Amino acid sequence: MKTYSPLAEVQRYQIEVLKKAKKDQKDIAAIPGVSSSTLSRELKRNSG
Numbered sequence: 736m737k738t739y740s741p742l743a744e745v746q747r748y749q750i751e752v753l754k755k756a757k758k759d760q761k762d763i764a765a766i767p768g769v770s771s772s773t774l775s776r777e778l779k780r781n782s783g
Contacts, residue, residue, distance in 0.1 A: 742769065742777060746769055749763075750763055750774065750777060753766075754778065760774060760778070
C-alpha cells in the first residue's frame with residue numbers, strides 16, 4: 736500500500752491551470768503522481 740504524500744504546490748498549480756482551461760478530470764489526472772481519487776478530492780476541496 737502506498738503511503739500518503741500531499742500534492743506539491745506545482746501539482747496544485749497544474750490542476751488549477753488545467754481546470755481553468757476547461758480540461759476534463761480525466762485529462763487532468765494524467766499529471767504524473769496524481770491519482771484520479773486524489774484529483775477528485777482536490778477539486779472538491781477547492782471548488783468554492
